[in-house]
Amino acid sequence: MTDEKTSEALQTQVQEDYTSVKIPKDKKKIVLDVIWYIVGAILSLIFVLPILYMLAVSTKSQLAADQATGIGLFLPDFANLGTFFENYRKVFTDYGIWRNALNSLIYAAIAIVLNILVNGLAGYVLSKFNFPGKKLFTFLVLFLITVPVETSIVPMYTIVTQVLKLNGKLAVVGVILPSVINIFNIFLFMQFFESIPKDYEEAARIDGATDLGIFFKIILPLSKPIVATVAVFCFIGVWNDYLWPMMLLTGNEELMPIQAVLQTIQNIDGVTTGEIMASLVVTSLPIFIIYVVAQKYIVQGFGSAGLKL
Amino acid sequence: MVNAILIILGVFVAVFAVLVIIDLIKAKKNNVRYHFKHCVSSYLMLAPAVTLAFVFVVLPIIFSLGYAFTDYRMSRPNNIQFVGFENFADLFKEISNKGELYHAIINTLIFVVCVVPLQIGLALFLALFTNRKKPGVKIFKVCFFSPVVISLTVTSYLWLQILAPNESGLLNSLLATFGVGPIDFLADKNTAMLWIVLMSAWQGCGYQMLIFSSGLTGIRDDLYEAASLDGANWWGKFIHVTLPGLKPTILYVLVTVFIGACRVMIQPMLMTGYQLHTVTLSYYMYQLGFTSQFIGLSSAVALIMTIVIGTITFIQRKVLK
Numbered sequence: 259m260t261d262e263k264t265s266e267a268l269q270t271q272v273q274e275d276y277t278s279v280k281i282p283k284d285k286k287k288i289v290l291d292v293i294w295y296i297v298g299a300i301l302s303l304i305f306v307l308p309i310l311y312m313l314a315v316s317t318k319s320q321l322a323a324d325q326a327t328g329i330g331l332f333l334p335d336f337a338n339l340g341t342f343f344e345n346y347r348k349v350f351t352d353y354g355i356w357r358n359a360l361n362s363l364i365y366a367a368i369a370i371v372l373n374i375l376v377n378g379l380a381g382y383v384l385s386k387f388n389f390p391g392k393k394l395f396t397f398l399v400l401f402l403i404t405v406p407v408e409t410s411i412v413p414m415y416t417i418v419t420q421v422l423k424l425n426g427k428l429a430v431v432g433v434i435l436p437s438v439i440n441i442f443n444i445f446l447f448m449q450f451f452e453s454i455p456k457d458y459e460e461a462a463r464i465d466g467a468t469d470l471g472i473f474f475k476i477i478l479p480l481s482k483p484i485v486a487t488v489a490v491f492c493f494i495g496v497w498n499d500y501l502w503p504m505m506l507l508t509g510n511e512e513l514m515p516i517q518a519v520l521q522t523i524q525n526i527d528g529v530t531t532g533e534i535m536a537s538l539v540v541t542s543l544p545i546f547i548i549y550v551v552a553q554k555y556i557v558q559g560f561g562s563a564g565l566k567l
Numbered sequence: 568m569v570n571a572i573l574i575i576l577g578v579f580v581a582v583f584a585v586l587v588i589i590d591l592i593k594a595k596k597n598n599v600r601y602h603f604k605h606c607v608s609s610y611l612m613l614a615p616a617v618t619l620a621f622v623f624v625v626l627p628i629i630f631s632l633g634y635a636f637t638d639y640r641m642s643r644p645n646n647i648q649f650v651g652f653e654n655f656a657d658l659f660k661e662i663s664n665k666g667e668l669y670h671a672i673i674n675t676l677i678f679v680v681c682v683v684p685l686q687i688g689l690a691l692f693l694a695l696f697t698n699r700k701k702p703g704v705k706i707f708k709v710c711f712f713s714p715v716v717i718s719l720t721v722t723s724y725l726w727l728q729i730l731a732p733n734e735s736g737l738l739n740s741l742l743a744t745f746g747v748g749p750i751d752f753l754a755d756k757n758t759a760m761l762w763i764v765l766m767s768a769w770q771g772c773g774y775q776m777l778i779f780s781s782g783l784t785g786i787r788d789d790l791y792e793a794a795s796l797d798g799a800n801w802w803g804k805f806i807h808v809t810l811p812g813l814k815p816t817i818l819y820v821l822v823t824v825f826i827g828a829c830r831v832m833i834q835p836m837l838m839t840g841y842q843l844h845t846v847t848l849s850y851y852m853y854q855l856g857f858t859s860q861f862i863g864l865s866s867a868v869a870l871i872m873t874i875v876i877g878t879i880t881f882i883q884r885k886v887l888k
Contacts, residue, residue: 291701294696294701295703297696298697298703298707301696301707305714305769305773308714308726308737308769309717311725311729311737312728323735324734324735327740327744331737376615376616379615379616380613380616383612383613388605389601389606389609390586390587390590390594391583391586391587392590392609394586398620402620402624410627410630410869412853412857412862412865412869416568416862417626417627417630420641421569421572422622435619435622435623438619439616439619439624441620444616468608469612470612473612497718498719500720501832501833501853517718517720517721520720520721524724531728531735534724534728535725538721538724538725541718541720542716542717545717545718549716557781
């Protein structure tokens with residue numbers, strides 16, 4: 259009897275314990291979630307506020323920008339929405355930034371096409387053909403991936419200007435060519451092409467296709483993802499390049515890509531903060547679009563980046 | 568200089584010829600036959616890549632090595648003298664006299680020591696933070712990644728405005744509401760480099776966050792479950808499951824961020840110009856070689872940098888493997 263009682267008491271005790279433990283656990287979870295959202299929001303603000311500031315100022319006159327306080331710093335000037343795009347208009351027409359944006363686009367387009375052709379062909383040869391001396395090239399590819407190249411920007415400058423004599427307007431060739439060759443892309447193409455079964459080429463060869471024909475008609479169409487990844491990263495690289503075009507094109511402002519002309523805009527007499535911000539937004543816009551449109555290929559690029567080591 | 572290129576080209580062709588002959592002898596021994604037509608088209612298709620890589624990758628590296636032992640100046644390219652280790656002696660003199668190079672080394676050290684742990688730690692934290700299946704997590708990720716989209720040049724100019732010394736600068740106008748300032752952040756010897764560190768980490772860590780995120784998805788869920796069964800708390804799981812699972816990713820991120828940090832130059836170049844309190848090694852090298860045209864000396868700096876960076880990366884790989 260007493261035993262039963264005690265066991266019953268124990269059971270209710272356990273049940274009470276269970277519930278009394280369970281409720282705080284749920285509460286604890288909700289509290290943790292709320293903290294998580296608050297921390298996330300604060301962190302997000304830290305990362306986004308400078309960009310919002312850039313966007314907001316780019317739509318304001320100097321007066322409105324100087325007078326803004328508090329939250330208004332990060333919002334457009336609602337009293338003068340008529341002049342919302344005034345800074346952009348000025349940057350495009352008076353400062354002619356469209357010309358430099360167009361230059362950047364053209365350089366990037368040429369670089370992308372040549373990059374895929376040159377490195378793609380090299381990757382094709384090294385993955386699909388056997389010829390005497392192949393080992394040297396494969397070794398060079400694997401060796402050169404690990405060499406830091408940026409430290410040689412000054413010798414590269416002497417080669418372009420003094421050996422190849424690419425001065426004046428011809429310097430544009432020197433701006434584009436170094437971004438055409440990318441050893442890591444050769445390696446990427448090699449890896450990818452190796453996974454394409456030999457049957458495809460053999461079938462085409464029986465139909466009388468040449469080696470070059472197979473590359474364009476079979477290999478490239480089958481490698482769309484890697485071609486897209488290479489193209490996206492090549493675009494970002496050329497569009498964001500600043501120092502190298504700056505070194506070669508000083509004095510030829512009409513040929514400068516957009517990143518290099520930002521400096522010129524900063525130094526214009528009487529330029530407003532809003533105009534500077536507008537030029538920065540224009541410069542960032544294409545990369546933003548690329549990140550939105552080509553997200554898939556950028557994530558793929560991250561995956562392949564791991565191969566580097 | 569053209570002679571030097573011909574010699575390098577000659578060595579390259581000689582090595583290639585020897586390897587071709589070895590391959591041909593081996594082929595004869597093993598009764599392997601090369602198709603002549605395929606060989607010719609292979610060489611032709613390789614030619615553009617080999618030419619460009621020779622001119623823009625191999626030659627600059629070899630030239631950089633060679634220039635380091637000469638008194639080459641851009642203004643007199645036809646009179647280059649071999650000077651042995653004189654350039655290196657000059658550089659060490661500059662360091663012991665606490666000249667520009669001394670400051671460049673100190674500033675680069677400050678930048679690397681601060682930015683590498685900060686950026687990687689922040690990126691790892693953000694990746695773990697967003698590694699939950701909650702509504703809104705994607706918005707957080709986009710926010711953290713957004714500074715990556717603006718280039719280093721744009722970032723530098725944007726922060727130049729934010730840190731502007733008068734009240735039109737964002738930070739100073741915020742400080743003014745508390746009655747502080749205005750402060751010239753980038754002219755201050757003690758804080759300028761730290762602002763560049765903060766800005767760089769802010770701009771870059773979203774990129775590494777995504778790399779860590781894709782590394783985290785590669786860790787199998789049952790490992791976490793097993794750890795839970797063994798009674799591990801979140802710290803135990805982090806130490807015993809997450810970190811070992813992320814090891815290759817961490818190694819990759821560490822090496823790339825480290826190398827990138829050692830090369831820092833655009834930020835101080837655009838934000839402060841050539842100043843003793845912000846000049847970095849790359850910037851010093853560029854100034855010496857491009858603006859002052861002492862290519863020999865500049866290449867000596869490049870050579871030392873390459874050796875130091877290469878050695879440290881090698882050690883990182885060995886230790887973490």
